[in-house]
Amino acid sequence: GAGVSQSPSNKVTEKGKDVELRCDPISGHTALYWYRQSLGQGLEFLIYFQGNSAPDKSGLPSDRFSAERTGGSVSTLTIQRTQQEDSAVYLCASSQYGGLSTEAFFGQGTRLTVV
Amino acid sequence: DQQVKQNSPSLSVQEGRISILNCDYTNSMFDYFLWYKKYPAEGPTFLISISSIKDKNEDGRFTVFLNKSAKHLSLHIVPSQPGDSAVYFCAAKGGSGGGADGLTFGKGTHLIIQP
Numbered sequence: 055g056a057g058v059s060q061s062p063s064n065k066v067t068e069k070g071k072d073v074e075l076r077c078d079p080i081s082g083h084t085a086l087y088w089y090r091q092s093l094g095q096g097l098e099f100l101i102y103f104q105g106n107s108a109p110d111k112s113g114l115p116s117d118r119f120s121a122e123r124t125g126g127s128v129s130t131l132t133i134q135r136t137q138q139e140d141s142a143v144y145l146c147a148s149s150q151y152g153g154l155s156t157e158a159f160f161g162q163g164t165r166l167t168v169v
Numbered sequence: 170d171q172q173v174k175q176n177s178p179s180l181s182v183q184e185g186r187i188s189i190l191n192c193d194y195t196n197s198m199f200d201y202f203l204w205y206k207k208y209p210a211e212g213p214t215f216l217i218s219i220s221s222i223k224d225k226n227e228d229g230r231f232t233v234f235l236n237k238s239a240k241h242l243s244l245h246i247v248p249s250q251p252g253d254s255a256v257y258f259c260a261a262k263g264g265s266g267g268g269a270d271g272l273t274f275g276k277g278t279h280l281i282i283q284p
Contacts, residue, residue: 058212087272089274095276096275096276097213097258097272097274099272145213157203157215158215158272159214159215160205160212160214161212162210162212163210163212
């Protein structure tokens with residue numbers, strides 16, 4: 055597709071279960087970001103991939119969160135042993151070069167609800 | 170510590186009038202600013218940006234003003250239209266908290282255009 059695609063669009067999971075969220079960036083975009091938006095909050099940076107470089111994981115809130123990007127394209131965000139405070143909309147974005155003057159294009163997000 | 174602040178959670182403006190959305194930042198390392206627009210159940214979409222070397226950028230009905238000395242920027246929409254009703258996020262690049270080349274976001278302002 056032409057835009058950033060995320061799946062699933064909605065996910066309800068039980069506390070303590072693991073979840074995987076998927077992001078297909080725009081073809082040819084080398085930079086990929088994960089953000090999350092909790093209720094009433096702004097977008098919180100989680101992790102950033104740029105080409106083949108080691109990812110910037112500085113925004114991951116705990117070691118239960120991890121992300122991979124295979125072949126420089128698709129990315130998977132994994133949350134282990136989910137907690138209720140993990141409930142949020144998880145947004146993926148990609149940009150062509152990741153440079154300071156290029157805007158990021160966002161997917162529609164995955165709404166995660168931990169019950 | 171919130172580096173990008175949008176102090177108005179919501180704003181109601183009559184159709185045809187000017188909408189002014191404000192954003193303040195604390196990190197003097199930010200050198201590029203962006204506005205994103207978000208409809209419910211969709212990801213944010215890029216609207217307009219401004220580099221710190223400029224004080225104004227205009228694109229159709231949208232104008233962003235930057236006052237570096239005050240660490241303040243604003244988005245003007247004129248004339249406001251019903252389709253402008255959305256949440257508007259202010260974002261900044263160049264500081265910490267957003268990851269390398271990442272974005273630091275404000276909490277958003279919900280703009281409501283009244284008919």
